[in-house]
Amino acid sequence: MPLLLLKDLPRYECLLEGAKVFPELDPSACEAYLHLLRAGDEVFSVTERNLAEHTISQGRFGVLMLLWNSTQRRTSTGDTDNPCRPAGPRTPAELADAAGVTRATMTGLIDTLERDGLVRREPDPDDRRMMSVRLTPKADAFVAALLPAHFRIMARLMAPLSEAERKTLVSLLTKILQSASELTATAPVLSASS
Amino acid sequence: MPLLLLKDLPRYECLLEGAKVFPELDPSACEAYLHLLRAGDEVFSVTERNLAEHTISQGRFGVLMLLWNSTQRRTSTGDTDNPCRPAGPRTPAELADAAGVTRATMTGLIDTLERDGLVRREPDPDDRRMMSVRLTPKADAFVAALLPAHFRIMARLMAPLSEAERKTLVSLLTKILQSASELTATAPVLSASS
DNA sequence: AGCAGATAGTTAGGCGGCTAACTAAAAAAG
DNA sequence: CTTTTTTAGTTAGCCGCCTAACTATCTGCT
Incomplete structure (x- = not known):
């Protein structure tokens, strides 16, 4: 997320000082929060820069990956129950849900991908409201050429962490994800609650 | 970072399977990468939703915070060397640097804040190219009213983590931040490197 | 059958990122 | 002292995100 605020994260002492003014400020929570956003944004922008080199x-890359997974499934040799390849060709609505964006946004992404010749829209024969989105051969080659560098960057980013540290990180992030989901689920009226 | 791809993160077995096809795919690195982006995005959107309730x-909140820090310093009782309040009133260029966005973006943010009466632009008397951006009293009250809930949300998000886990998380994220900076610094030609 | 409501997709308009091009002013070079 | 270069800020235009409103189609109720 772009503009995640504060290129230089505040020092811990400053958070302690802030806690004097605002009793709600939990310094260690705030520090973790800021580092999480900062690291997420930085990592995001590193991969984004790599993808941008391939225009x-x-x-759009996310959409290609989702469709590519579907393609793989279609051409795979019959392991239709493989949980790694759950679905076949996908509709804009499915893609939007999987990517976590609105359908309006997906329309725009597919527009651009189609303009660039990476994707085709085909009407669904059974339900005339629906469309099927498929990768073009050009897109297959494009993704296959792109992925190695993409994976290499992930490996580079995580290089300083041992396997054990990576597991720890994932488990900590999972806990945070959990509490974030709960905050999202419950009515967001925390203005006065504990 | 909106659209960080994949509402449901892939299972670890699927990453292992992918590693068979792409030798560059480091499953634990990929898992950590995906969880980091996912958690960062989720946490971001939780706080964003809270801020959105206050329109x-x-x-823009980030800009207000930066300016608010300056204000605090100006009104503070003489501790001008306090590292927590490094700078005085800020120019658009300083704000852009501190927030990590371009000056063009900062112009837009300040435009909106000024339209909403939270900020004033004042010409610099010494250098007629420069502007000074200051919070209005309305903005002071606004920020003071907003922060408690904001801090409460951070605390809620990190609630499941012990103090020790938070320290661990911060240190792991710091390592990742470090390697991300190195990747940013070095010419991003990793297509063929190790 | 016929109509109300749900569903798929698009369109319109706003915001916040970006780059690139521009203006005005200050600083540096000659 | 003029000319060139650098710097501050804005503008214009693209992209991806959003919500809200709209069209077309399908589904279900009576």
Whole structure:
């Protein structure tokens, strides 16, 4: 997320000082929060820069990956129950849900991908409201050429962490993800609650 | 970072399977990468939703915070060397640097804040190219009213983590931040390197 | 059958990122 | 002292995100 605020994260002492003014300020929570956003944004922008060299955005890349997974499934040799390849060709609505964006946004992404010749829209024969989105051969080659560098960057980013540290990180992030989901689920009226 | 791809993160077995096809794919690195982006995005959107209830975006909130810090310093009782309040009133260029956005973006943010009466632009008397951006009293009250809930949300998000876990998380994220900076600094030609 | 409501996709308009091009002013070079 | 270069800020235009409103189609109720 762009503009995640504060290129230089505040020192811990400053958070302690802030806690004197605002009793709600939990310094260690705030520090973790800021580092999480900062690291996420930085990592995001590193991969984004790599993708940009191939003239594609994170969003469109995500759509290609989702469709590519579907393609793989279609051409795979019969392991239709493989949980790694759950679905077949996808509709804009499915893609939007999987990517976590609105359908309006997906329309725009598919527009751009189609203009660039990476994707085709085909009407669904059974339900005339629906469309099927498919990768073109050009897109297959494009993704296959792109992925090695993409994976290499992930490996580079995580290089300083041992396997154990990576597991720890994932488990900590999972806990945070959990509490974030709960905050999202419950009515967001925390203005006065504990 | 909106659209960070994949609402449901892939299972670890699927990453292992992918590693068979792409030798560059480091499963634990990829898992950590995906969790980091996912958690960062989720946490971001939780706070964003809270801010949106007060009709302000993360970006504009960030600008207000930067300016608010300056204000605090100006009104503080003489501790001019306090590292927590490094600078005085700020120019658009300084704000852009501190927030990590371009000056063009900062112009837009300040435009909106000024339109909403939270900020004033004042010409610099010494250098007629420069502007000074200052918070209005309305903005002071606004920020003071907003921060408690904001801090409460951070605390809620990090609630499941112990103090020790938070320290661990911060240190792991710091390592990742470090390697991300190195990747940013070195010419991003990793297509063929190790 | 016929109509109300749900669903798929698009369109319109706003915001916040970006780059690139521009203006005005200050600083540096000659 | 003029000319060139650098710097501060804005503008214009693209992209991806959003919400809200709209069209077309399908589904279900009576």
